[in-house]
Amino acid sequence: METNILSVLEHGAEAVESRRNALAFVGKLGAGAILSMLPFGLADEAMAQSAGSDIDILNYALTLEYLEGSFYNQFVPGTLPVPTPGPYTPATIPAAVLPLFQKIRADEAKHVAFLAGVLGSNAIAPLPNTAFDFTAGGMFMPSDYQTFLILSQGFEDTGVRAYKGQAGNITNPVYLTAALNIHSVEARHAAAVRKVRGLNGWIPGDGTDLADGPPQSIRPVYQGGQTRNGVTDPSLAESNMTQGGITISPTDKYDARQIQESFDEPLGTATVKNIADPFVIPDLG
Amino acid sequence: MESLFTQAGAPASRRDFFKRAGAGVGVLAAASTLQACDSTDDTGTNPSANIELDFSNDVGVLNYAYALEQLEAAFYAKVISEPSFTSIFNADEQAILRDIAAHEAVHADFFKAAITSAAASQIIPGLTPDFSEVNFGVRGTVLTLARTFEDLGVSAYNGAGKFITNKEYLLIAGKIVSVEARHASIISGLITPNAIAAPGQIDANGLDKANTPRAVVTAANAYIEETLSIKPGTGV
Numbered sequence: 025m026e027t028n029i030l031s032v033l034e035h036g037a038e039a040v041e042s043r044r045n046a047l048a049f050v051g052k053l054g055a056g057a058i059l060s061m062l063p064f065g066l067a068d069e070a071m072a073q074s075a076g077s078d079i080d081i082l083n084y085a086l087t088l089e090y091l092e093g094s095f096y097n098q099f100v101p102g103t104l105p106v107p108t109p110g111p112y113t114p115a116t117i118p119a120a121v122l123p124l125f126q127k128i129r130a131d132e133a134k135h136v137a138f139l140a141g142v143l144g145s146n147a148i149a150p151l152p153n154t155a156f157d158f159t160a161g162g163m164f165m166p167s168d169y170q171t172f173l174i175l176s177q178g179f180e181d182t183g184v185r186a187y188k189g190q191a192g193n194i195t196n197p198v199y200l201t202a203a204l205n206i207h208s209v210e211a212r213h214a215a216a217v218r219k220v221r222g223l224n225g226w227i228p229g230d231g232t233d234l235a236d237g238p239p240q241s242i243r244p245v246y247q248g249g250q251t252r253n254g255v256t257d258p259s260l261a262e263s264n265m266t267q268g269g270i271t272i273s274p275t276d277k278y279d280a281r282q283i284q285e286s287f288d289e290p291l292g293t294a295t296v297k298n299i300a301d302p303f304v305i306p307d308l309g
Numbered sequence: 310m311e312s313l314f315t316q317a318g319a320p321a322s323r324r325d326f327f328k329r330a331g332a333g334v335g336v337l338a339a340a341s342t343l344q345a346c347d348s349t350d351d352t353g354t355n356p357s358a359n360i361e362l363d364f365s366n367d368v369g370v371l372n373y374a375y376a377l378e379q380l381e382a383a384f385y386a387k388v389i390s391e392p393s394f395t396s397i398f399n400a401d402e403q404a405i406l407r408d409i410a411a412h413e414a415v416h417a418d419f420f421k422a423a424i425t426s427a428a429a430s431q432i433i434p435g436l437t438p439d440f441s442e443v444n445f446g447v448r449g450t451v452l453t454l455a456r457t458f459e460d461l462g463v464s465a466y467n468g469a470g471k472f473i474t475n476k477e478y479l480l481i482a483g484k485i486v487s488v489e490a491r492h493a494s495i496i497s498g499l500i501t502p503n504a505i506a507a508p509g510q511i512d513a514n515g516l517d518k519a520n521t522p523r524a525v526v527t528a529a530n531a532y533i534e535e536t537l538s539i540k541p542g543t544g545v
């Protein structure tokens with residue numbers, strides 16, 4: 025087992041290093057920020073074939089955690105666990121639910137620290153608040169509480185789907201258990217945020233039930249896999265009712281909506297990158 | 310006292326032990342204590358009621374999940390069918406618990422179909438739930454036990470993931486565990502506003518706690534007449 029872990033670590037380090045060399049160009053945010061984006065740029069082709077290394081996957085997760093962490097650090101008021109205040113005005117979050125969002129903010133900061141710690145020298149460079157544009161080019165204004173909630177729900181449910189999409193690709197059992205233990209916490213967050221919005225904690229279908237009309241739609245979070253750079257993510261929409269080849273039909277105990285809610289679906293990297301891209305400077309490659 | 314269960318041996322003593330541990334303590338807290346008593350508890354168990362889970366193959370892990378889903382499904386089916394259900398829970402809470410009851414029934418039915426399809430000869434029998442110690446007329450009792458079952462389920466799936474060799478099975482477990490986590494979060498919030506888990510369930514790193522199959526079946530055994538066990542020598 026030790027040999028395997030070492031082998032994985034070495035392989036991962038080499039992969040990261042080679043991408044650094046290949047992509048050592050100057051971008052909008054300078055070399056540091058560009059390097060930070062690399063894990064998200066892991067080859068779609070490779071991921072489609074489930075060939076990403078554990079290090080790549082953990083850095084992919086870390087990138088998502090940086091995004092979530094930065095979002096809550098900037099929009100949830102209160103004493104921050106991070107030293108870098110962002111450019112945004114915090115949302116006006118009602119006192120009744122502020123402890124929930126402060127708890128979520130703390131969890132995301134812990135996930136960042138945990139994953140960065142596990143990865144050690146293989147971790148991507150820290151992503152500062154300036155690496156993110158939470159207005160998505162002016163489409164959202166998350167300082168507005170309702171908009172904040174919509175994005176929070178979208179990020180959390182995307183996180184659940186993104187972790188789920190990688191579980192089967194992780195080879196080290198210790199990493200797998202850790203990833204699963206983060207994955208379920210993201211699901212706890214997602215459910216709680218949905219409840220605050222007056223929705224069920226569980227996902228009833230492909231998102232078309234949501235009243236989040238343009239330009240604030242987060243429906244793609246719940247839909248099937250998208251194509252990016254010519255690579256198609258085969259993930260199914262949250263309305264899927266067939267699991268492992270077994271189609272589940274309504275009975276007197278449950279209806280179609282409840283069947284759809286009973287299973288959360290995964291997302292591959294192509295779709296996750298498409299969803300996250302508008303919020304990341306520069307894009308995720 | 311408890312004469313109905315005395316002949317069953319182990320289950321009765323487990324229930325007594327759990328009862329003494331206090332209703333608010335929860336199954337998980339009692340699990341480690343119970344484990345220490347396992348060897349003596351098991352002495353009087355009817356071998357025919359022992360259900361051994363073989364973690365050396367994926368079917369064993371699926372059976373493990375099937376057992377837990379049966380327990381959860383039976384619990385919520387009872388919760389929503391109690392006469393007091395509509396008086397101790399408001400309309401929102403009733404809708405939540407009915408949804409969860411439906412989800413757990415879906416999970417149990419799915420595993421039954423999936424294991425029957427994959428290895429019909431190896432599927433475990435239907436379990437006989439025993440909630441005789443639970444007062445279903447008390448809101449706090451029902452919600453606390455619901456949270457315990459949900460957190461137990463989350464910790465069980467998270468802890469069992471590494472034993473699954475087939476990626477498709479692992480993915481399905483992942484599809485289910487996040488729904489269990491959603492349940493756990495919502496139930497926790499009904500008990501304590503803004504809570505998403507029982508105290509101590511999420512560790513200092515912001516990670517859910519995974520549980521070993523042994524700890525989980527020990528906890529689950531308090532609520533079923535059969536005795537779940539882990540086949541020795543399978544590295545679990």
